[in-house]
């Protein structure tokens with residue numbers, strides 16, 4: 001693949017994951033691995049930037065939900081931002097909107113911790 | 114289909130065909146019909162706007178070449194404008210660039226008659 | 227076209243190895259097809275998502291190895307698009323359809339669970355869903371989309 | 380994956396009715412596939428065009444009716460992408476491969492002709508082209524693209 005499907009950066013004690021490719025099962029496996037790696041370190045706070053993509057499937061949503069739960073156990077959390085209409089629809093459909101906090105911008109996601 | 118694959122307008126005695134969909138064999142059949150209809154009327158001058166598309170195949174190029182030859186027999190011509198790099202490559206490959214005059218803009222194509 | 231066909235119906239078949247990496251190609255095919263036959267954008271997104279969910283399941287739960295392969299059969303007619311995804315099955319998952327596994331999956335689903343949302347999505351976003359064991363020891367998942375959901379004919 | 384496979388190779392099959400309207404869907408599939416396996420943009424455009432030309436021929440010259448259908452088999456391995464397009468043939472065109480029809484087509488081609496540019500495009504833009512009659516009375520057109528054209532292994 002020409003481009004990395006996702007990249008990680010940080011802002012203070014928050015890790016920010018930029019997702020660059022639609023989250024079907026193939027890329028969801030990368031997401032799960034990236035999040036597992038982060039969550040198994042001392043990271044407590046993760047923000048996932050979904051603003052570059054148009055699609056998400058249930059496997060990817062599961063990875064987000066699972067990581068959020070894991071982080072909450074150590075008093076952290078996972079938040080997402082930049083949900084396209086179509087992604088918001090999928091979140092709403094499976095009920096993830098009630099489990100994961102989502103924001104319009106990176107700054108508001110970061111400010112919410 | 115939601116959108117017409119091509120539409121025709123006119124400027125003085127020139128008919129201008131705007132192609133809105135990539136010219137594979139399916140759309141090429143529309144192009145051939147549109148050009149045949151125009152060329153069988155008293156139209157002598159046709160300009161085809163290719164600036165909206167990225168692909169052309171040999172059937173579509175054949176339709177352009179055939180119509181150009183037909184119009185030249187009645188002292189008219191067919192010119193094209195707005196060729197994307199990829200379309201120019203295909204024109205060059207089959208040699209259509211030496212048969213059909215191409216221009217960067219509509220105004221230069223119209224001015225060339 | 228053929229004389230025995232009472233009404234217009236056409237069939238497209240796609241076979242790919244059981245790998246997630248082929249799903250985007252399948253989706254691109256379906257997207258172009260669905261666009262041409264005139265479904266709206268929202269519907270198009272739903273169909274892409276459903277394709278992803280069903281193919282992901284066939285690969286994850288219905289294939290022994292990548293070489294097992296999955297098959298997608300799209301049937302188009304004047305009123306609907308049907309997509310059938312067929313897998314060859316995976317040992318230890320053979321009984322997922324029987325014994326109320328589907329009911330169980332549906333009953334157990336909860337927003338805060340990591341898994342089990344796929345079939346729910348498929349059921350909610352399609353006009354019709356049918357799941358059957360097939361003769362190859364795997365599963366056939368069939369979904370239908372009516373061309374005009376408001377006025378199904 | 381399977382033990383009998385000496386080197387990695389995977390196969391994708393696509394069957395569509397013999398209609399030009401399916402070509403954009405096939406191209407969308409191939410485009411996504413080719414992008415993923417890392418061909419450059421120019422090469423991608425070439426492969427899309429070649430797919431169009433070969434499928435158009437199989438539909439126009441190699442199919443009796445829409446129901447005849449055409450088949451596309453893509454084989455991927457570490458060094459190349461092969462695309463095979465198979466048709467069932469059309470009466471009166473059966474002899475196009477014999478009697479030097481291909482040579483004739485190639486010899487007669489001229490920029491100012493309306494037809495006969497398809498095969499020329501395919502030959503010029505692919506790394507390898509092979510045309511055979513098949514057991515179904517039609518034609519198999521096989522093209523190969525090396526993954527790194529500058530250093531074919």
Ligand SMILES: Nc1ncnc2c1ncn2[C@@H]1O[C@H](COP(=O)(O)OP(=O)(O)O)[C@@H](O)[C@H]1O
Nearest residue numbers: 283284287288322331341342343344345346365
């Ligand atoms: N093609 C299939 N073959 C066998 N089992 C399947 C298939 N598709 C789904 N299942 C079963 O149904 C369950 C629910 O599927 P789904 O709702 O997509 O959630 P998930 O895949 O996240 O578990 C799976 O865990 C599996 O047991």
Ligand SMILES: Nc1ncnc2c1ncn2[C@@H]1O[C@H](COP(=O)(O)OP(=O)(O)O)[C@@H](O)[C@H]1O
Nearest residue numbers: 436437440441472475484494495496497498518
């Ligand atoms: N799949 C096919 N089956 C039978 N004949 C074919 C096939 N593909 C090409 N041909 C023959 O080769 C000729 C040249 O094809 P091509 O170069 O694509 O130009 P065109 O299709 O414009 O004639 C066709 O006119 C046809 O006679």
